Amino acid sequence: MLRIDFNSLRFLVVDDNAHMRRILRTLLHGFGAREVYEAEDGASGFEAFNHFLPDIIITDWAMPVFDGLELTQMIRQPEGNSNPYVPIIMMTGHSEKRRVTAARDAGITEFLAKPVSAKGLYERIVNVVVNPRPFIRTKTYFGPDRRRSATSAYTGPERRKGGKADAAKNSTALEKVRSTG
């Protein structure tokens, strides 16, 4: 049986509602987490992300000033942040399809519709820890692979070009070459 050592994970909760932050903190402590940081809007959430280097971010969508989508877009900057791959779980009262699509296209890792339950939150945390998806970078997108499963039943057009990798590289090795070149 797979178990997650919540004790070692560092969480950042971003929500403008103090009651919801308290609920999430209680659930995370209940799972066994010790390190739970909080921010009350997207701007302070981004600052906390850079300062505390969380392993997982749980954010609300609708927040004044700087919302959860904007926070996600700020974090998913491949050249700008120490960990643009950080798992982001977006929790929201919006559950309409167009909202889910917008959140997915901003680069969130998991979507959690309110009302929040211990089981729902736990399942999403387990998923981002145990089954991380690769990231995709195109001209217009950087974030977790939006194709959650490889299905042979898909009959629509193939939108991605290039069946085989033209080159595989290790990013740190490439950076070394650049720095010495």
Added chain:
Amino acid sequence: MRSRKKNTAVIATYGDHEVIRPENRLRGYVSDVSPDPDEEDPVASAEHALAELSGEFGTWMDDECERLDKARKVIVHRGVNENNKMALFHAAHDIKGQAATLGFPAVAAVADSLCRLIEFTPMAQRIPVTLINQHVDAVRAIHREYARSDAVQLAAQLNRKLRDVTDHFLVEENKGRPDIVEQITGRG
């Protein structure tokens, strides 16, 4: 202390995209062990912790309803503008999202109807203040009377009426925007 070292990632380049497999730093926090019979399941443990907190939920819901009422009063006194419209929306949206967790699930639907009224009215100034008042009063009344045995049925009736009036108004306001009308009527 967490490392600020850049994540090492294996990158495969294709015609118009790259597939990046970042180093999974979280994998080290997963172990494959037999469950300890004395150890409580993490989900049950979290539910237990939340149950212990639930004594405060009634007061929290009071706070949320008061916040909604304050946002409504600002609109009644000053008329609708972009700022106070968003304050009302956030207050209603938080109730919609939290009501079930706080133990008042029947309140959520009316809060949702108020969110739709605000979100789908193209010109904020045209949102009828009477309809805002009816929604806010309904949210507060359902919460206040929640202990009644017929509270859930009454909430459902109130919600149906408010939703009908709201949808009728929204369809009229969005004539010429078929995509929005489809969303409002649920045919989208």
